[in-house]
Amino acid sequence: MKEPKRRFATEAVHAGQEPDPATGAIMTPVYLTSTYVQQGPGQHKGFDYARTVHPTRLALERNLAALEGGRFGLCFSSGMAATSTLIQALESGDHVVAGNDLYGGTYRVFTKVFQRFGLGFSFVDSTDVKSVERALTPKTRLIWIETPSNPMLRITDIRRTAELAHSKGIKLAIDNTFASPALQTPLALGADFVVHSTTKYLGGHSDVVGGCIVTNDEEWHQKLKFLQNAVGAVPGPLDCFLVLRGTKTLPLRMSKHCQNAMAVAEHLLKHPEIAKVHYPGLTQHPGHALARTQMCGFGGMISFELKGDLERAKRMISGTKVFSLAESLGGVESLIGHPASMTHGSIPREERIKYGLVDGLIRLSVGIEDVQDLVEDLDQAIAQSRA
Numbered sequence: 001m002k003e004p005k006r007r008f009a010t011e012a013v014h015a016g017q018e019p020d021p022a023t024g025a026i027m028t029p030v031y032l033t034s035t036y037v038q039q040g041p042g043q044h045k046g047f048d049y050a051r052t053v054h055p056t057r058l059a060l061e062r063n064l065a066a067l068e069g070g071r072f073g074l075c076f077s078s079g080m081a082a083t084s085t086l087i088q089a090l091e092s093g094d095h096v097v098a099g100n101d102l103y104g105g106t107y108r109v110f111t112k113v114f115q116r117f118g119l120g121f122s123f124v125d126s127t128d129v130k131s132v133e134r135a136l137t138p139k140t141r142l143i144w145i146e147t148p149s150n151p152m153l154r155i156t157d158i159r160r161t162a163e164l165a166h167s168k169g170i171k172l173a174i175d176n177t178f179a180s181p182a183l184q185t186p187l188a189l190g191a192d193f194v195v196h197s198t199t200k201y202l203g204g205h206s207d208v209v210g211g212c213i214v215t216n217d218e219e220w221h222q223k224l225k226f227l228q229n230a231v232g233a234v235p236g237p238l239d240c241f242l243v244l245r246g247t248k249t250l251p252l253r254m255s256k257h258c259q260n261a262m263a264v265a266e267h268l269l270k271h272p273e274i275a276k277v278h279y280p281g282l283t284q285h286p287g288h289a290l291a292r293t294q295m296c297g298f299g300g301m302i303s304f305e306l307k308g309d310l311e312r313a314k315r316m317i318s319g320t321k322v323f324s325l326a327e328s329l330g331g332v333e334s335l336i337g338h339p340a341s342m343t344h345g346s347i348p349r350e351e352r353i354k355y356g357l358v359d360g361l362i363r364l365s366v367g368i369e370d371v372q373d374l375v376e377d378l379d380q381a382i383a384q385s386r387a
């Protein structure tokens with residue numbers, strides 16, 4: 001009998017996880033093993049070597065695939081390992097069109113590593129589908145988009161970009177790290193691949209680094225699975241367990257992140273010493289209407305510009321007490337950062353200023369603490385940063 005389709009929060013807790021067949025343990029065991037005993041050469045229970053296949057990883061891969069509404073999931077040792085493995089499926093000479101407001105490490109691996117192997121990359125404003133179209137060449141095989149983007153929180157139309165890609169026989173990959181599948185499921189909107197840094201919202205507790213790729217395309221899944229094993233950037237069993245524990249509370253956490261971020265964004269918008277606030281939940285945000293059509297919440301990330309010079313911005317981010325000054329995002333605790341010198345330091349200054357990532361931009365990962373404490377903390381840091 002076919003199981004009825006379960007809803008998101010139920011899948012978050014249960015998908016991919018069965019009680020342990022040996023003991024009935026309700027939590028997926030952390031199988032700390034690199035190999036498995038065979039009855040005879042090649043005779044085994046589907047597990048031969050832990051780089052190739054691993055039971056804790058398999059549970060996580062099934063869980064993440066279910067959350068993204070995909071048939072196949074593959075896990076990696078980091079978000080960058082997931083990204084790199086997808087690019088390794090291309091051939092030398094192939095071309096990729098990517099959004100210009102990207103995670104700094106993605107830009108770095110494209111331009112500093114894969115370009116050396118004969119792959120071509122063009123970076124365009126992907127919020128404008130026409131500029132994506134203009135950048136396509138007969139060699140373009142893949143379009144790579146982050147939405148909401150990092151750190152400008154721009155919104156790209158996934159449906160229209162997928163239509164454009166497919167009309168030319170090109171694949172579309174979405175880095176869904178900022179939204180998480182609780183807020184946006186790109187495969188349902190036509191994307192071919194979803195990539196995540198599970199380090200962020202999926203893990204959710206800033207205690208693990210990981211990545212994944214989810215797809216519905218069986219042929220590509222086989223290609224990527226081959227690379228996962230051949231290249232070998234696989235996560236360890238405890239890492240998989242931690243992400244699996246994280247996804248159980250993803251819907252709860254995301255709803256609080258969204259609620260708190262909305263309140264913080266509205267507060268900053270009214271603040272006389274803030275010049276600009278970027279948050280897709282604000283009706284003033286240029287991508288707000290589009291976000292409403294492809295997301296079911298606006299997420300926990302905000303960026304803003306404080307009035308005054310770079311030195312003032314630096315004083316402000318060093319003066320918060322609840323927000324910690326740190327790289328990364330998506331954990332239960334609130335973080336504050338300076339993209340130009342931290343996460344996006346690897347993007348040339350002229351490049352980033354062209355798309356709005358100015359020196360004074362400040363990024364917040366709004367956590368799930370009491371929102372009043374968050375607002376008061378930002379207010380006192382802004383006040384003490386005055387010259």
Ligand SMILES: *Cc1c(COP(=O)(O)O)cnc(C)c1O
Nearest residue numbers: 078079080103150177197199210
């Ligand atoms: C962090 C991040 C990555 C890279 O992931 P790691 O797990 O740090 O390797 C990729 N994309 C986005 C949007 C990220 O925030």
